Amino acid sequence: MNASIIDPLQGDFPEVIEEYLEYGVMKCIAFNRRGTLLAAGCSDGNCIIWDFETRGIAKELRDKDCAAAITSVCWSKYGHRILVSAADKSLTLWDVMSGKRITRTVLQQTPLQARLHPGSSTPTICLACPLSCAPMIVDLITGTTTVLPVLIPETCSELAPSSRNKLSDGAPSYSPTAACFNKYGDLVYVGNSKGEILIIDYKRIQVYAVVPISGGAVVKNMVFSRNGQYILTNSNDRTIRIYENLLPSKDEIRTLDSISENINDLEGVEKLRAVGSKSLTLFREFQDSITKIHWKAPCFSGDGEWVVGGSASKGEHKIYIWDRAGHLVKILEGPKEALIDLAWHPVHPIVVSVSLAGIIYIWAKDYTENWSTFAPDFKELEENEEYVEREDEFDLNPETDKIKESDVNEDEEVDIVTVEKDAAFSDSDMSQEELCFLPAIPCPDEPEQPEKCLESFSKPVDTNNSGSPLSEEAGLNGHLENHVLSPLEDDAGGTYVKRKRKPSEKGLELQAEKVRRPLKANGSNLQESECRNTGDPEPGRCRRTDGRKWRCSHNALPNQRHCERHLPKPRFHQLDENV
Amino acid sequence: MATSTSSSSSQPYRPYHHLKTLNAHQRAVSCVKFSNDGTLLASASLDKTLIIWSSTTFSLLHRLIGHSDGVSDLAWSSDSHYICSASDDRTLRIWDARASTGGDCVKTLRGHSDIVFCVNFNPQSNYIVSGSFDETVRVWEVKTGKCLHVINAHTMPVTSVHFNRDGSLIVSGSHDGSCKIWDTSTGTCLKVLIDDKLPAVSFAKFSPNGKFILVATLNDSLLWNYSTGKFLKIYTSHVNRVYCITSTFSVTNGKYIVGGSEDNCVYLWDLQQKTMVQKLEGHSDTVISVTCHPTENKIASAALDGDRTIRVWVQDP
Numbered sequence: 051m052n053a054s055i056i057d058p059l060q061g062d063f064p065e066v067i068e069e070y071l072e073y074g075v076m077k078c079i080a081f082n083r084r085g086t087l088l089a090a091g092c093s094d095g096n097c098i099i100w101d102f103e104t105r106g107i108a109k110e111l112r113d114k115d116c117a118a119a120i121t122s123v124c125w126s127k128y129g130h131r132i133l134v135s136a137a138d139k140s141l142t143l144w145d146v147m148s149g150k151r152i153t154r155t156v157l158q159q160t161p162l163q164a165r166l167h168p169g170s171s172t173p174t175i176c177l178a179c180p181l182s183c184a185p186m187i188v189d190l191i192t193g194t195t196t197v198l199p200v201l202i203p204e205t206c207s208e209l210a211p212s213s214r215n216k217l218s219d220g221a222p223s224y225s226p227t228a229a230c231f232n233k234y235g236d237l238v239y240v241g242n243s244k245g246e247i248l249i250i251d252y253k254r255i256q257v258y259a260v261v262p263i264s265g266g267a268v269v270k271n272m273v274f275s276r277n278g279q280y281i282l283t284n285s286n287d288r289t290i291r292i293y294e295n296l297l298p299s300k301d302e303i304r305t306l307d308s309i310s311e312n313i314n315d316l317e318g319v320e321k322l323r324a325v326g327s328k329s330l331t332l333f334r335e336f337q338d339s340i341t342k343i344h345w346k347a348p349c350f351s352g353d354g355e356w357v358v359g360g361s362a363s364k365g366e367h368k369i370y371i372w373d374r375a376g377h378l379v380k381i382l383e384g385p386k387e388a389l390i391d392l393a394w395h396p397v398h399p400i401v402v403s404v405s406l407a408g409i410i411y412i413w414a415k416d417y418t419e420n421w422s423t424f425a426p427d428f429k430e431l432e433e434n435e436e437y438v439e440r441e442d443e444f445d446l447n448p449e450t451d452k453i454k455e456s457d458v459n460e461d462e463e464v465d466i467v468t469v470e471k472d473a474a475f476s477d478s479d480m481s482q483e484e485l486c487f488l489p490a491i492p493c494p495d496e497p498e499q500p501e502k503c504l505e506s507f508s509k510p511v512d513t514n515n516s517g518s519p520l521s522e523e524a525g526l527n528g529h530l531e532n533h534v535l536s537p538l539e540d541d542a543g544g545t546y547v548k549r550k551r552k553p554s555e556k557g558l559e560l561q562a563e564k565v566r567r568p569l570k571a572n573g574s575n576l577q578e579s580e581c582r583n584t585g586d587p588e589p590g591r592c593r594r595t596d597g598r599k600w601r602c603s604h605n606a607l608p609n610q611r612h613c614e615r616h617l618p619k620p621r622f623h624q625l626d627e628n629v
Numbered sequence: 630m631a632t633s634t635s636s637s638s639s640q641p642y643r644p645y646h647h648l649k650t651l652n653a654h655q656r657a658v659s660c661v662k663f664s665n666d667g668t669l670l671a672s673a674s675l676d677k678t679l680i681i682w683s684s685t686t687f688s689l690l691h692r693l694i695g696h697s698d699g700v701s702d703l704a705w706s707s708d709s710h711y712i713c714s715a716s717d718d719r720t721l722r723i724w725d726a727r728a729s730t731g732g733d734c735v736k737t738l739r740g741h742s743d744i745v746f747c748v749n750f751n752p753q754s755n756y757i758v759s760g761s762f763d764e765t766v767r768v769w770e771v772k773t774g775k776c777l778h779v780i781n782a783h784t785m786p787v788t789s790v791h792f793n794r795d796g797s798l799i800v801s802g803s804h805d806g807s808c809k810i811w812d813t814s815t816g817t818c819l820k821v822l823i824d825d826k827l828p829a830v831s832f833a834k835f836s837p838n839g840k841f842i843l844v845a846t847l848n849d850s851l852l853w854n855y856s857t858g859k860f861l862k863i864y865t866s867h868v869n870r871v872y873c874i875t876s877t878f879s880v881t882n883g884k885y886i887v888g889g890s891e892d893n894c895v896y897l898w899d900l901q902q903k904t905m906v907q908k909l910e911g912h913s914d915t916v917i918s919v920t921c922h923p924t925e926n927k928i929a930s931a932a933l934d935g936d937r938t939i940r941v942w943v944q945d946p
Contacts, residue, residue, distance in 0.1 A: 104755050104770050423818045490755035490771040492723050492736045
């Protein structure tokens with residue numbers, strides 16, 4: 051909506067950590083379709099839904115049956131349902147609005163990743179990739195699972211039989227494979243341990259095509275871009291490959307059938323490979339040839355222009371951003387906590403990463419204020435221009451000045467109700483209602499009693515009635531805010547903004563009460579004089595100063611006046627022997 | 630009662646007529662607003678209270694008491710559960726408006742250092758924006774009541790603030806004559822629409838699709854296209870010299886602009902033709918606030934101290 055008045059940005063990718071979110075130990079994250087809500091799975095089995103705009107907790111999905119760590123979170127297409135897979139081999143489907151559990155299925159193996167069918171708004175089918183088994187389609191209502199074929203035997207043209215059992219007996223154990231639905235959920239793309247991508251119709255359990263990846267390394271992740279045009283594979287040979295999807299976005303199966311029929315001279319595996327070459331072509335490869343990093347959680351940006359991959363080698367927290375042409379544009383470096391999950395916001399240039407400590411970091415563009423907006427009749431120039439004035443510009447009575455600037459047709463029809471369709475969400479079905487926001491319920495205030503002290507010291511500010519009351523009040527408020535926040539910040543590492551979100555209102559209440567009580571005592575001091583010597587406007591803060599404007603911002607120890615570092619310590623007298 | 634000039638739209642214009650008068654405030658009524666679901670009507674007054682009425686029977690449902698000074702503005706949340714009121718006692722209060730539990734003040738937002746004059750929820754209803762005589766615009770978070778941004782927006786009292794359709798922009802108008810557009814998430818200025826010192830901007834509001842801004846100055850009302858920075862339509866012939874009179878869009882049956890006036894009438898203009906189509910008379914003092922029902926062809930208007938009533942007008946069937 052505001053795209054027309056915001057300057058086109060130089061590079062649409064994040065640069066610095068803007069904020070971090072903390073609540074328990076979070077393991078995996080997923081944005082909803084519009085990026086307004088962020089679901090995070092925790093190590094204690096709960097799923098938290100954050101309101102991404104206010105960076106506050108919107109809902110908590112708690113399940114008493116599940117106490118194991120969450121391995122993956124997935125939203126349904128319009129945001130009404132969330133599928134959560136946990137380390138206790140369960141898959142749980144939640145209804146977001148009510149916060150109630152719909153169904154729970156237990157599998158034979160722990161699912162590392164579970165994805166809901168993207169085609170419908172109330173999906174009942176999901177794709178689960180277990181730890182040591184082939185990916186399977188799970189029907190959440192009935193609980194039946196259908197194992198998908200993973201390997202194409204070279205010798206015979208028969209495909210691996212579909213089994214209704216959960217285990218494939220006697221089959222060799224598979225290393226974890228990756229799988230994902232395509233955009234509308236008609237096909238499943240599976241990457242196996244031989245380094246091949248299989249295109250499977252899961253309804254008929256039929257492999258349509260095989261695309262071998264050069265190098266033949268085990269495929270660890272597979273992700274589609276939002277528009278379904280590109281697919282990304284992350285292989286064990288430390289390379290991220292982008293394939294372009296040649297199939298049309300609808301009716302893929304029919305297209306695959308027709309391609310398959312046209313290739314008459316090949317049989318079996320060869321035929322599948324030929325069909326595969328017509329469905330996917332290699333577009334780009336990304337790797338770090340110097341350090342040969344194993345990539346973690348690679349994904350596309352919302353518009354598919356950027357590819358982002360995370361690196362967790364040696365416990366570092368690095369995010370690499372490439373553009374689609376293959377150039378590495380940025381490396382974001384975070385704190386010394388290994389990265390475990392990564393997601394790009396569907397709309398904005400924001401990246402969210404999860405560290406091993408369970409903290410979510412939000413990376414965004416470093417915005418700078420555009421000062422030229424304050425002077426609307428000035429034009430911003432890219433570079434110096436030679437100004438050529440009009441013939442009569444400096445005349446005393448220039449003719450052209452008299453002509454009024456009325457190039458706007460005032461009788462033109464103005465449309466005030468039609469809403470422009472957002473191009474980024476071109477496939478959104480307007481008839482379906484999308485769940486964008488969870489209602490914000492204001493937390494009730496504490497009872498009226500502490501309000502009296504606030505009123506008493508705000509009165510003298512009132513009577514001053516000059517330009518200063520605003521700054522004074524803001525200053526007092528600022529101190530209040532600082533004091534409330536400072537006990538919560540306990541890490542001194544200062545490369546990023548400290549804005550912790552304390553979600554429990556009880557905690558906030560306690561803090562607020564702690565602040566108000568000392569202020570009550572000092573209220574009278576402020577009324578008497580502006581002099582700061584008699585009363586400490588910030589009790590609880592270390593009193594070490596440099597005599598000028600700086601004061602130590604750490605907390606004083608209880609019953610002390612200074613923080614641990616500035617406590618007056620006994621010093622040892624050195625006996626002066628040299629005199 | 631009503632003189633109407635015909636507009637050249639396909640249907641002949643059906644004039645509005647007076648339906649009911651609501652008399653329950655002891656002092657001037659400063660603001661009326663229909664809820665977004667159309668079931669309730671809220672009014673704010675200088676007698677320090679707000680009243681919630683049913684919009685079908687027009688019976689008094691709740692009287693919200695708690696402010697220590699007059700109330701200048703109110704806003705409904707999108708789900709019509711909460712009302713936020715802006716008062717001369719420098720605070721904003723969030724009230725629960727539901728019929729069963731209604732009538733209680735849920736939260737008080739403090740921070741402004743002078744009269745709070747205008748308030749609005751964003752469409753997602755997780756933010757509240759308020760403008761005050763202390764020349765700042767503040768963005769508050771509904772859930773915790775925390776003030777997220779303090780924007781030093783103007784050099785004179787801020788008279789109106791409004792969010793656009795997706796909540797990403799805030800437009801603010803002020804007595805210093807300027808109308809500015811701000812980015813909600815960062816609090817930075819994106820555009821300055823008018824920069825002249827005169828006339829003072831008394832009201833600014835986004836159109837329903839967020840592409841245009843309706844600005845009322847102390848001479849006339851203009852419809853601006855903010856991306857090009859040019860105004861497209863001017864609506865005149867009403868009287869607006871002193872007060873900050875609100876106007877609104879009426880889109881339920883043809884596109885109109887409805888606004889109050891200091892000559893005690895409610896004016897209706899055709900949006901495209903810019904002509905005045907009807908003048909609703911009946912109040913005995915300046916009509917300070919008008920509101921349109923979201924689905925029915927109903928208008929409610931409120932007047933100042935000489936009148937103290939709210940009048941409801943409906944269209945002839």
